[in-house]
Amino acid sequence: MASVPKIPGGVWPEGTVYLDHAGATLFSQSQLTSFTKDLVENVYGNPHSQNVSSKLTHDTVEQVRYRILAHFHTSPDDYSVIFTAGCTAALKLVAEAFPWVSPGPESSGSRFCYLTDSHTSVVGMRKVTMAMNVTSIPVRPEDLWSAEKLATATSNPNCRLPHLFCYPAQSNFSGTRYPLSWIGEVKSGRMCPVSVPGKWFVLLDAASHVSTSPLDLSVHQADFVPLSFYKIFGFPTGLGALLVNNRTAPLLRKTYFGGGTAAAYLAGEDFYVPRQSVVERFEDGTISFLDVIALKHGFDALERLTGGMENIKQHTFTLAQYTYTALAALRYPNGAPVVQIYSDSEFSSPEVQGPIINFNVLDDSGNIIGYSEVDKMASLYNIHLRTGCFCNTGACQRHLGISNEMVKKHHQAGHICGDNVDLVDGQPTGSVRISFGYMSTLEDAQAFLRFIIATRLRPSDGQHLLQATPGEAAVPRAESEVQSAVPATMDRCSPSPQEDAPTGSQVWNDLPTAVDAVALHPPLPEATRTQQTPSEQAAGVPEGGLGPHVVTNLYLYPIKSCAAFEVTKWPLGKQGLLYDRSWMVVNHNGICLSQKQEPRLCLIQPFIDLQQRIMVIKAKGMEPIEVPLEENSERAQICQSKVCADRVNTYDCGEKISSWLSKFFGRPCHLIKQSSNFQRNARKKHSKDQSPGTTAALSLVNEAQYLLINRSSVLELHQRLNTSDENRKVELFPMKDLISRFRANIITNGTRAFEEEKWDEISIGSLRFQVSGPCHRCQVICIDQHTGQRNQDVFQKLSETRERKVNFGVYLMHTSLDLSSPRFLSVGSQVLPVLKENAECHHLPSSKEHQDVIS
Structure with missing residues (x-):
């Protein structure tokens, strides 16, 4: 295991251990400073106007598009960048614009196929396809990994019926990295998620993957690549993009048109001519141009601080591998494991595993401790992590063994996505997730492990696992030193949806003039x-x-x-x-x-x-x-x-x-x-x-x-x-x-x-x-x-x-x-x-x- 370099980066309050980079990474101070300086020194007008400030905005935005494509090792010759409100908006755009064919007398219709280990926003696309009577087919990861299934599945290259297959480059639940080679195999017909005649297109959900790893679109030419930029830079939020393969772009269909998308139209007659490029057709209204300009400073800071995505990939994986190894080795005195880790890999390589660790904490009898209790304890140690099902019910069900009937039962019991109902009849409804980003350090990983040890074990148990940096031998440390490493009082703790104590009040208009309201209570009768x-x-x-x-x-x-x-x-x-x-x-x-x-x-x-x-x-x-x-x-x-x-x-x-x-x-x-x-x-x-x-x-x-x-x-x-x-x-x-x-x-x-x-x-x-x-x-x-x-x-x-x-x-x-x-x-x-x-x-x-x- 390689040693972990210290990469300078995000700024946050002293003592904070931030381990939710898969949810949103943190921005760097230099990034904000540079962006603010840019805004102070330049005037950026609405890019739909023709004045000097508007021209500056248009040219800067176009330069950012080039920068994005270069980041993914491609060019405007092959891909177009459509700015959206985020990854979810990009997925919705594809669902509504894909050239679906409804079933009819001469056609069985298109298929929408998605991996069950997908974000809610991918699964939600099926509501659009259902409205067109297009069949949606969920596919389990184990089925796609099956060599036997792949060998027997065939596609008819002469049939042009369009189908869409969606899968994540990296699971946001477990960090599993699915093969990018699937893109070429599915598009060529060598691998078919479902054996039906037609032409398969591929949507690669890259939001989780590209936050800590490079993606080469010159090699893996997916038709659609949605992403969110705050996952990469931390700022700005609410801005994403859909990268569209230019060979696929002409097939997209548009119904609504907004400001900036029309070449010509009439208000009193059904006459509308769309603009020529796919970008101009699909970016309705004025884009969030100042946020787009902020991306330039995000790329600058990322490259200046880290040297590039390959370094980030190695850095974050090494931290995750180290933490996984130590966490998996923790045992109670009776030999029972302290945690149950949900993973499809053993963290052997960054090619198959991202910097995400998903787990539940156990007691010494093997019973799961609810994730909301773990979250509350973590906040007392000023550790920021994430709990629940992470908008990925399919992966949550597969790893936790939750059946469809159990999901429905949990909902009937009052559990909804995002609440703190962590156990129903002793069964977990979700889990705990930690994830690393480019500014994460070895000290962050060790602080998290000390928290688990301090709350589950005796002070001396498991501490030898923390003494070595990755690649070194573990050396036990004195118990007094261990105790001093876990502070009894923290300076701050993170917000929680609930406050401690409740009651009520109401104005009283007819009070007696004397009410016994003193600071000491009298002796009891x-x-x-x-x-x-x-x-x-x-x-x-x-x-x-x-x-x-x-x-x-x-x-x-x-x-x-x-x-x-x-x-x-x-x-x-x-x-x-x-x-x-x-x-x-x-x-x-x-x-x-x-x-x-x-x-x-x-x-x-x-x-x-x-x-x-x-x-x-x-x-x-x-x-x-x-x-x-x-x-x-x-x-x-x-x-x-x-x-x-x-x-x-x-x-x-x-x-x-x-x-x-x-x-x-x-x-x-x-x-x-x-x-x-x-x-x-x-x-x-x-x-x-x-x-x-x-x-x-x-x-x-x-x-x-x-x-x-x-x-x-x-x-x-x-x-x-x-x-x-x-x-x-x-x-x-x-x-x-x-x-x-x-x-x-x-x-x-x-x-x-x-x-x-x-x-x-x-x-x-x-x-x-x-x-x-x-x-x-x-x-x-x-x-x-x-x-x-x-x-x-x-x-x-x-x-x-x-x-x-x-x-x-x-x-x-x-x-x-x-x-x-x-x-x-x-x-x-x-x-x-x-x-x-x-x-x-x-x-x-x-x-x-x-x-x-x-x-």
Whole structure:
């Protein structure tokens, strides 16, 4: 194995390990600098005009076309470059313009054939062919690789019926590289994907392949080659091209015509003459000419930094081969593999394997750990990877053994492409993928391997695999050195679709003048106190920690992702605790900030004074600032934002608080509040058993109106986290610290850990709540809510405790709420749960017993 050269390239925040180059590679600083300088020094006009600036644009764009063709070792004599919005748009163009022949009395019609290991955008072409009654035929890779099938398949060269065969040069799922020789064999008739008479054309999906490897179109003359440039350069995005073989171009048919494509036409009569060249016919409207000009600087930077695609090919493959070898060798103490790798090769050569590794992590019993849990843990180590099925269901099914029936079953269970439902009935719905780019380094590969070792094995297990650079012998390293190589606290972690804690709020217009809202809760009533266990006394659990279920703490979070405001009694609104998550901090683009992007949000402390109708906001080093609880409808600046894909109407709280927040965070920020006349409704899964005509309303929460956690559940986690070192004088994770990390509204005592997950509903006094499901945790629980520091141990230990699903706490929703008079939640109130049907828990009353109690 050759040693890995260090190729300078992309720029990203220090400490980030970016391993999703197959999704989008990163751009270089020099590329952007050069492009910006070009724009500053030149004026580029619309290329459809005739002035000097437009002529400059036209000539520069044409020069870029030549540069693209030269990059693929061809020329305008053989290929044309049609700019598109991306690879998907190029594929759609071929599907709509290919000269399909529908079946008829004298013809069986064209065939559209595609490899099952293809991107969604290739498979989606069949919807166009179906509209023309053209037969679509999926072909498995193993069938095309079969020598026997190839020998018996024949084609009639005298029949000119057009067929199209599509396959990827490189699988975006596994990195498998399919033979480019198939192009010539299929076109010549020596190899037929399907034995039918006619002439076969070949579409080579090159998007994944050309990101890290050269492609010589002078040798492998595919008819159509779609690609996306951000896969190669990182910038610009949203720009691709279709390279069309000039011998095939005249066959393409065009129906729609847009600006720039017509040589002449009449508006009042069906008269249209297309332009002569295939490029002018198919580039509807004004192309994204500034993005096209940016490509020149991308080619310049790529060649200057790397010396060319052959170097990138060798560099990225060597990193992938090294990582694959080490990853495949990792074993648990019982000999079980740590990962299951999905590959058609053994990474023996860059001719058969690209720099992509696809796998699932296993536990020591061989069970798959869901990819969403792996992704969350990776983000705590600041490792950016990709999970799911990667828009390649065919490859996902083949490698993971997922049948068609299972795919349908997973969808019926609620799983859709791109979500975080990683396991259904213990079966994986996807996997984990890492991929290397030209600026990837050996340190990136080793950081990833250290992450796998640190989260799955003892510190010393497998570390010898990391000591050698590719081509050298592995040398063990001291355990202390190994431990220091895996930091316990990371400086940042990547965003995730979910935030940690939910609940709700609503404006209350008839509040009493005095409400008990203090920062300390009083002792629990005598009737609720029971004898503490030694473990509870050691953990600092208050008296009354066990026995009848009682509310021990109440918290609201007026500003989403900011610090908690603890109360002993608080009014309810239609959306949950009054003013809970009514405000949120947004960046200069109006995007909500959470602790995943900005951990220091937890250092912002809001206090609500119901008598003065203000919220006081405090932070260390800052003067306190006041914000009115209600908007001034005449002066409010209305704006919109999003919470969990829901669009919400809000208003800006003004420049004064904006300047205060911007000063604290060191970047432009605003405070916005949900408009009082705007209602955001809960999704159906959280609004079951609602009365007819009613819908649960949410504030700026993610999931539900309330979040409840059980002290017994926290205690179990506390014991697991603090038993690793019995001689430690100071607890790493005190109970109060752990409770605050879960950002719940209602804290109860309990009789045993996680019993709350068996509850169907609860009553607190006269108030009834539906338990709408467990809270699926994200990386926010790794943030110390008092310091803003991260430590991944909490998430990792919880993942181990909960058997790969990081659930903690349950969501609550109002089943019905009469607000004709003020309603309150109070510390010390008794909690009466109702069990789900068939739930096994001997410490809780049955549903009938509970109904007797509350009646």
